[in-house]
Amino acid sequence: MLLRRAMIRLGVPLLWRRIAQVQAARLLRFGITEKDSEWQILHALDDVDDPATRARVLQHALEESHHAAEFTRVSLNVAERLPPKPLPPRAPIYETGSGVEGLAGFAAYANVGEVDVFEQFDAYAAGIGPGEARSVFRESKLDELGHVGLTRAILDELVPDKRRADWLVTKVRLRRAWDVWLRFGKTLGEINTTLVLTALYLLAGLLFGWPAWRRLVGEKR
Amino acid sequence: MDILGLSSGELGSGASLVRDGALHACAREERFTRQRLDPNPPRFAAEHCLRQAGHPAAGLSGIAVAGDPADRFTRVLTGTLGQGFPLMVPAFVRSMSAWIGHHLWERDSLSRLLDVDPAAIQYRARHRCLSAAAVQGSGVDEAAILVVDTIGEWTTTTIARWKEGGAPEDVERFEYPHSLGLLSAAVAMLLGLRPWEGLAPLWDLAAWGRPTLTSRFRRVLQVHEDGTYQITPGFLRFAELFEPPYGDPWTGAFTDLFGAPRDARRPWPFRAGEAPAVVDTEDQRHADIAASLQVVIEEAMLGLARRAKAKTGAAHLCVAGALAGNASAILRLRREAGFASVHVPADPTGLSAGAALLLAAERGAPLSGRAPQPFGGRAWPAGRDLAAVARMDPMWWQRFRRRGTAPVRDARIEVTPELDDDTLLAQVVADLAAGRIVGWLEGAFESGPGGLAHRVLLADPRDLAVARRLTERVTGAAAFAPTTLLTRPEAVAALVDEPAPTAGWVPLAAHASAAARAAALTAVHADGTLRYLPVDAAVAPRMAALLDRWSASTGAPGLLLADLREAEDPLAASPADALLIFMRTEVDTLVLDQGLVRKELP
Incomplete structure (x- = not known):
């Protein structure tokens, strides 16, 4: 997390403030991440019948939905061109029908996720200049702090044994650390792939570009 | 099977x-x-x-x-x-x-x-x-088929013939890069819209422009006398649209003709149902680009439809693909292509x-023209969410209403978990007449792209202020896009000049009659057409009953219809989705099956 904060503090002055398109894309990504949180909550909610719990979780989903809308709105006001809108496949953290055990795992995952998001929003709110984006980061980070408490409270209700609840949180932290490592490897792989494909494109273009062009132009209809 | x-x-x-x-x-x-x-x-x-x-x-x-x-x-x-x-x-x-x-x-x-x-x-x-x-x-047993799409494998446009019982047989195919859909997607991007989601707004925008740039588009898209067409090489690079994040699909030659891309942040000055105010030349030029594209797309589709008629000899035409959503082009095919009927599926x-x-x-199961059930999606029980929302803090949800909407003290949410149809419909009619926006969720969601009668927003079509609130404070849709009038089949003849025969749940377009212009002001588009959807009582009996009560009570011919969704989101599916929309926006009343949720703002 410290490394991520340092990267944000270093990267924001270099890229964020100078390139509007980078700002827009990043803000929209935050919007998409918040939307995914909302979706994960509503997906898990399908298995919750108690009205009081549903009300609390719906309120949480409503906050995430609000954050998603705000990040999306601000992202569209930053740059002349619309930012790219990635639509990754949904991977539910809670699988429908997995009962209290599954819901406890989901609550632990959500708790760790909220802590991480709070840290990120805090770093961005401190790193970027004044403007709409900063106020959205500031407002959202306060909500995320509330979510940290809410998800922990739900986890404690589902798993009354504190040591077991802590162990669930630790397991999620280890899993997320592993995910970060995998993402790092994936990024390196993507850089390699880009280099190899660029070379392949230039070679294939020299060899087959002309026949391909003829195929396209020769096709009258 | x-x-x-x-x-x-x-x-x-x-x-x-x-x-x-x-x-x-x-x-x-x-x-x-x-x-x-x-x-x-x-x-x-x-x-x-x-x-x-x-x-x-x-x-x-x-x-x-x-x-x-x-x-x-x-x-x-x-x-x-x-x-x-x-x-x-x-x-x-x-x-x-x-x-x-x-x-x-x-x-x-x-x-x-x-x-x-x-x-x-x-x-x-x-x-x-x-x-x-x-x-x-x-509803027919043989037809010509015209598929005008963005892109398939290689095929972009297809003419086919079909007889009941068999599979469609291809008659002619047009291949990449000659694609009317990709051309439209590229122009949508040039006008600051997203390539695929922007197709419908692009066609809606066309009504606000003048076709002053058609000769330039004819250099890019050549429509031949025999109904064939060709995209001229050198203007567009559609490969940029193969995978996101998309690059610019045009060359310098294209921007020389049509100018630089529009700033996506710039608001459009056009508003459905209202006469345009002072329009900046840049905005007008961009609307003119959309209008000019519309003219050449209509010419191309008309040529293709006539070619389909000549090649198949069929009496009826069925149109599918991304461009089948272009209501003005379909209207022109109905009038000029020479078919007894032109059908667009739901x-x-x-x-x-x-x-x-x-x-x-x-495998032997005959393909027929019968109408499919339009509500083939999933249904959820609404009771759990109605019980939950009753426990939520009314001041709390106000914080999340759209920006610019101030919280109101003493606001509350009134939840009635179960009402009989008679009471529920009476309350909804009263709310609509009072200028409230009503969200309606019932049973399973729609199979197709938009809300028809189970996941919809409803409002009074005579009230310009409520129509504006619907767009600006709920759906976030483009202000220039017309809304659809939800009506009963019996009312259609008085609303439009040439009612289109239909056998399915398809929103239709036709030139609005004088009566429609007076009675359904906000559903009439800038080009004088009315978008309408007749409700079949056999398939959606509650919505039909609501419309009958509404018309009897107010004399209005129908209700303004919009999808139950916010701009960047898909149509609501579950009651929880609908409740989030209700709480985040200015939807005033929400029907969840037999339950009713109302905001009470003093």
Whole structure:
């Protein structure tokens, strides 16, 4: 997390403030991440019948939905061109029908996720200049702090044994650390792939570009 | 015989189940994942269809997937190498990364998803699937089919013929890069819209412009006397649109003709139902681009329809593909193409349904023109959410209403979990007459792209202020886009000059009569057309009853109809989705099956 904060503090002055398109894309990504949180909550909610719990979780989903809308709105006001809108496949953290055990795992995952998001929003709110984006980061980070408490409270209700609840949180932290490592490897792989494909494109273009062009132009209809 | 159809791609993925030749269940993945036009493999939609089938995928008679990956791959390779070399490095890298990363292994991932042998999954050409989907709801037993789309494997436009009982037979195909849909997507991007989601707004915008640039578009799109057409090389690089994030699909020659791309942040000055105020020359030029494109697209589609008539001799025409949503072009085909009827299915890009119907037809289940059930999605019980919302803090939800809406002290949410239809409809009519916006969720969600009668927003069509509030404070849709009038079939004759015959749940367009202009002010578009959807009481009895009560009480011919969704989101699916929209926006009343939720603002 410290490394991520340092990267944000270093990267924001270099890229964020100078390139509007980078700002827009990043803000929209935050919007998409918040939307995914909302979706994960509503997906898990399908298995919750108690009205009081549903009300609390719906309120949480409503906050995430609000954050998603705000990040999306601000992202569209930053740059002349619309930012790219990635639509990754949904991977539910809670699988429908997995009962209290599954819901406890989901609550632990959500708790760790909220802590991480709070840290990120805090770093961005401190790193970027004044403007709409900063106020959205500031407002959202306060909500995320509330979510940290809410998800922990739900986890404690589902798993009354504190040591077991802590162990669930630790397991999620280890899993997320592993995910970060995998993402790092994936990024390196993507850089390699880009280099190899660029070379392949230039070679294939020299060899087959002309026949391909003829195929396209020769096709009258 | 149960056949599962699957589709994925830029116009959104989905799944359909065809039982003995008829559509039994159908859902778009976006409804479950809450990502509009979700292009990923349709995991949740397939689960829904299998739940409806009542057995696992192993019990299916067949699985059909729309789009042949081998043909798509050769088109992607040819498109990226043959256009704009060596400038297409990013497009090539994006496309090949996507192919190496997942498209090439699609059969394996689908077989794992469904837990079936990979050999059980069969691919069908995308345009053949669209042809099969086109005849759904036409009510005829033989027809010419015109599929005008963005892109398939290589095919972009298809003319086919169909007779009841058999599968559609291709008569003629037009291939990449000659695509009317991709041209429209490129122009949408030039005007600051997203390429696929922006097609409908692009066509709505056309009504606000003047076709002053048609001669320039004719240099880009050549429409020939014989009904064929051709995209002139050198103006567009469609390979930029193969995989997101999309690059600019135009060359310098194109921007020399039409100018630089519009700043996406710039608001449009046009508002549906209102006369345009002072319009900046830049805004007018951009609207003129849309209007000019519309003219040449209409000419191309008309030429294709006449060619289809000449080649097939059919009396009726069915149109599908992304351009079937162009209401003005369809209106022109109805008037000028020479067919007795022109039909557009409820879901003109319904690839998964088409794939399943096609495979079923090949296996002996006759393909017919009967109307499919328009509500083939999933239903949820609303009681749990009604009980939950009653416990929520009324001041708390106000914080999340749209920006610019101040919280109100003493505001409260009134929840009535169960009402009989008589009381509920009376309350809804009273609310609508009082200028309130009503959200309506009932039973299973719609199979097609938009809300028809189960996931809709309703408002008084005579009230300009409420129509404006609907757009600005609820849906976030483009202010220049017209809304649809939800009405009863008996009222249509008085509303439009030439009512279109229809056998399905399809929003229609026709020139508005003088009575409609007076009575349904806000649903009449800038070009004088009215978008309307007649409600069939046999399929949606509660909505029909609501309309009857509304008309009897107010004399208005129908209700303003919008999708129950916010701008960036897909149509609401579950009651929880609808409640979030209700709380975040200025929807004043929400019907959840038999329950009623109302905001009380002093």
